[in-house]
Amino acid sequence: MSVSLPITKAILRSQRIQGVNAGATNVKRDIPYYAKLYLQGRMNLDDLVTKEISLDEIAEGYEALRDPSMTRVVITSF
DSSP states (O other), X not given: OOOOOOXXXXXXXXXXXXXXXXXXXXXXXXXXXXXXXXXXXXXXOGGGOOEEXXXXXXXXXXXXTTSTTOOOEEEEEO
């Protein structure tokens, strides 16, 4: 694979090409940012969780994921 770009503009604009495998994140920056958005009501995470379970219900949680309508099972108590 090759990429062609005008090198002068790339240098002057501080542009770069970066490979990414399976996504990328900066945990120290991104997690607090997402938490802030959630707490402000600007990021709806609640609808991503279909079922909350305790740690001792882990087998039932995996079984529940066989249901195609189940999107996320989250352990909320240990």
